[in-house]
Amino acid sequence: MQNEFVCPVCGNKDIRSIGYLNGKPYCRMCIKYIRREEINNDAFPKNAPIFLNYSLSEEQQELSNRLLDNYKRGIDSLVAAVCGSGKTEISLQVIQYAINCGEKVAFAVPRKDVVIELTNRLKEIFKKNRVISVYGGHNKIVNGDLIVLTTHQLYRYNHFFSLIVLDEIDAFPFKNNKVLESMFYGSLNGHYIMMSATPSDEVLKHFKQKDKDILNLDIRFHRHPLPVPIIYIRNKVLLVIKLLSLLDKFLKANKPVFVFAPTIEECENVFGLLKYRFRGGNFVHSKREERNKIIDDFRNGKYRFLVTTSVLERGVTVENLQVIVYLAAHQIYDKGTLIQIAGRVGRKKEAPTGEVYYLSDRDSIQMDLARKEIIRANESLKKEKHDD
8 A cells, every 4th residue: 555645735635636657646636836946035124115195094004903913923814804995905014014024925816817907006005125926927037025926826935925915715716726725825934814805604714713813894995885786687688688778878977887797608799799789898708818908908998898707806996887797697606706796896986886787587596695795794884874
């Protein structure tokens, strides 16, 4: 009987995922992640001033202070905060502290698109420091004062980071991915902060341990409520009519629109339908060429609407955006995804409100749960105003 093999990269020990070459075991789960040469881990103090042209809200500052205190005390934290509450801003103070101490710091997210946008933001905030991004096809430079990267790229950093801020823990492909989770812990040499607007029961249970802490925030930074989705259930013919009517209304009001479709095929079909009636549109999905350019053009006003899959459910902020989810009862749309999609609306202080529609050909427990959770989160704001 051969000795039990435990993969040094991802921790896999399932014999069904272990192969043998010349009598030596290897892991099939993470074979594409080959450990690179060691990265210089020299530590020395650095100055990391924060450049923000706005102040944190009272609630944000309170959580920021708690994160810093937890990190100093060796406590891992979960930030459970609604979409648009400013999770990134909440983490800035502890990132600053770690860089000032000469520690290695990472900000990790599951998706490349979010890495690109987040890196641009953090470069402006920590403009005196070296902020780099690492993702597939963009990994020639792998060391800096603050490393923004996809969770896939954590395999490069063996017990490297004193602090990892891991956002969107409930997003694909990190969610329920044991390989990526093992690589996350394998890159850690200190403590971590996880952040999510929709943490699972399993994650909440994990952070109820003695050396963990959960920080909750149910109020957006601009103190306006989350948009409560309107659920519209009809047959597909009437859904298409409703889709056309809503898009016509929003575009006549000069409001940009995301139309979410559940699959790549549906995304292209829906755009094929809409482009003949409405000018100034485009579509994006995971296989769309020049996706990032199309998204940037949308932000800059070149396009009035985008039909998209769930690639834009997170990490994108567009002023005055309105959202329509077509076939919202599809199995790809669980409660967390639907909440995240709704959270694209009203993220700017200059335009804190908007509309969200779930269009469906049948009822869905996930749609109902998402709507109820948003209403529950808004109760915190109502209570605060009542107390005032």
